[in-house]
Amino acid sequence: MMCYRTGRLACIGVLLMAVAFFAVPPAGTCGEPGSVMVLEAEVVGGEAGPEKITESQVEAAQQLSSARIYGLAGLWLLVALCILLISFQWKDDEHLYTVGYYRKDLDH
Amino acid sequence: MFDVKNEVSNRIGLGFIINLARKKLVPVHRHSIWYYMGGMLLFLFMIQAATGPLLLFYYKPTAEAAYQSIQEIMVNVPCGWLIRSVHHWSSNLMIVVVFAHFFSTLLVKAYRRPREVTWLTGMAMLVVVLFLGYSGYTLPFDERAFFALNVGTEIPGAIPVVGEYMMEFLRGGPSVGEQTLNRFFAMHVGILPLALMIIIGVHVLLVQLHGMSIPPSVEKKAAEKGAEVPGKPMFPHLVWHDLVNCLILFGIVVTLAVLMPSGLDPEIDFLKPAPAGVKPDWFFLWVYQILKWMPTFVLGLEGEVVGIVGVGAAAAFIGLVPFVDVKSQRGKLSPLFTAIGVVSLVVFVVCTIIGFF
Numbered sequence: 001m002m003c004y005r006t007g008r009l010a011c012i013g014v015l016l017m018a019v020a021f022f023a024v025p026p027a028g029t030c031g032e033p034g035s036v037m038v039l040e041a042e043v044v045g046g047e048a049g050p051e052k053i054t055e056s057q058v059e060a061a062q063q064l065s066s067a068r069i070y071g072l073a074g075l076w077l078l079v080a081l082c083i084l085l086i087s088f089q090w091k092d093d094e095h096l097y098t099v100g101y102y103r104k105d106l107d108h
Numbered sequence: 109m110f111d112v113k114n115e116v117s118n119r120i121g122l123g124f125i126i127n128l129a130r131k132k133l134v135p136v137h138r139h140s141i142w143y144y145m146g147g148m149l150l151f152l153f154m155i156q157a158a159t160g161p162l163l164l165f166y167y168k169p170t171a172e173a174a175y176q177s178i179q180e181i182m183v184n185v186p187c188g189w190l191i192r193s194v195h196h197w198s199s200n201l202m203i204v205v206v207f208a209h210f211f212s213t214l215l216v217k218a219y220r221r222p223r224e225v226t227w228l229t230g231m232a233m234l235v236v237v238l239f240l241g242y243s244g245y246t247l248p249f250d251e252r253a254f255f256a257l258n259v260g261t262e263i264p265g266a267i268p269v270v271g272e273y274m275m276e277f278l279r280g281g282p283s284v285g286e287q288t289l290n291r292f293f294a295m296h297v298g299i300l301p302l303a304l305m306i307i308i309g310v311h312v313l314l315v316q317l318h319g320m321s322i323p324p325s326v327e328k329k330a331a332e333k334g335a336e337v338p339g340k341p342m343f344p345h346l347v348w349h350d351l352v353n354c355l356i357l358f359g360i361v362v363t364l365a366v367l368m369p370s371g372l373d374p375e376i377d378f379l380k381p382a383p384a385g386v387k388p389d390w391f392f393l394w395v396y397q398i399l400k401w402m403p404t405f406v407l408g409l410e411g412e413v414v415g416i417v418g419v420g421a422a423a424a425f426i427g428l429v430p431f432v433d434v435k436s437q438r439g440k441l442s443p444l445f446t447a448i449g450v451v452s453l454v455v456f457v458v459c460t461i462i463g464f465f
Binding site: 027058061068069072075079083086097 | 345
């Protein structure tokens with residue numbers, strides 16, 4: 001029993017550390033541009049409208065970057081951590097069901 | 109000590125729901141995997157409902173501004189590309205899951221008494237989800253959307269008697285333009301999601317009322333053995349399983365959104381002729397392929413009209429299957445309707461694949 005609990009805690013600990021590692025991308029390694037771009041418009045004789053977004057800008061926004069891959073890795077680790085925690089709870093609940101705890105609960 | 113669980117439970121009746129879920133048994137057999145489709149569908153709809161309003165903050169539904177507003181979302185809005193792509197991929201996966209749910213229900217005969225209305229609400233859901241997908245596809249108002257609107261609104265135009273009226277109603281005039289965009293926008297963000305929410309509500313309520321259906325083959329085997337089909341409680345078994353499925357599905361949606369973000373075609377050029385080989389979105393490719401195979405004339409009637417009426421009649425027949433499959437309703441095996449289900453699935457998959465390539 002003790003060994004099982006230690007194993008669980010170790011799994012959670014390792015996954016938490018991995019998630020924490022991926023939560024904040026290290027500075028300088030991921031060249032993701034700022035999400036809000038300041039558009040500069042040149043005023044020529046009156047009010048200028050917003051600068052037209054070009055196709056290349058749209059394509060650039062779709063490009064895969066190291067920051068995005070990094071974020072994906074973090075997401076999947078978080079998913080794995082959640083599944084691990086759920087599986088622990090699930091096992092406990094199934095055990096409670098097998099020993100008849102829920103039926104007792106329902107009778108009252 | 110302040111017991112949060114108890115305090116919340118007392119106020120919203122959580123205990124009652126959990127007790128109900130513990131009491132409710134989910135049959136366990138070799139087809140149990142199909143029970144998870146509904147939960148996945150609901151989760152994908154929730155993703156749509158969460159990302160849709162975020163896009164709505166920036167989207168402008170006018171012919172002049174729609175395209176630029178999508179560009180804005182992609183380039184200038186923080187995480188706009190991601191939200192749009194998650195919306196796009198979750199809607200595509202929702203259509204995949206809704207088809208899987210439909211075919212699995214058809215093949216395991218889950219439409220049998222007393223689940224006829226549940227089946228009909230499911231059919232309505234399939235139609236609404238398809239139109240949600242199609243209307244969303246047209247909103248960027250790019251070249252692809254323009255041709256999709258032209259081709260898509262032409263199809264109901266081929267229906268005898270009401271076709272012309274339906275086409276004009278969808279277009280908001282004789283040709284595709286600003287009115288068409290406004291109509292599809294209203295359908296996509298107002299009418300269809302509201303209809304879908306109501307249908308999902310009724311569908312889920314009916315599923316809870318009648319419980320999970322057990323396939324006739326499983327029932328027969330259990331009866332031969334003189335035993336009941338084993339069941340596991342909805343809570344914890346199904347609830348935790350659904351949660352794990354949703355987490356994996358969420359990971360898949362985000363991964364697809366990051367690796368293959370939703371694109372944007374060139375801006376509409378109203379003077380440009382439709383390029384050769386314009387195709388609808390993947391979920392209508394099976395109809396497109398069937399219509400493509402139709403000869404110009406069939407028994408003196410226009411091939412396209414015959415094709416559309418034929419596809420409509422086949423869909424209506426499948427919609428009414430609980431009332432036609434008498435053998436299943438009597439608890440007997442009905443190989444004819446299993447064959448119809450298998451043929452429908454093969455036609456759908458094969459025509460979609462051929463239409464794609």
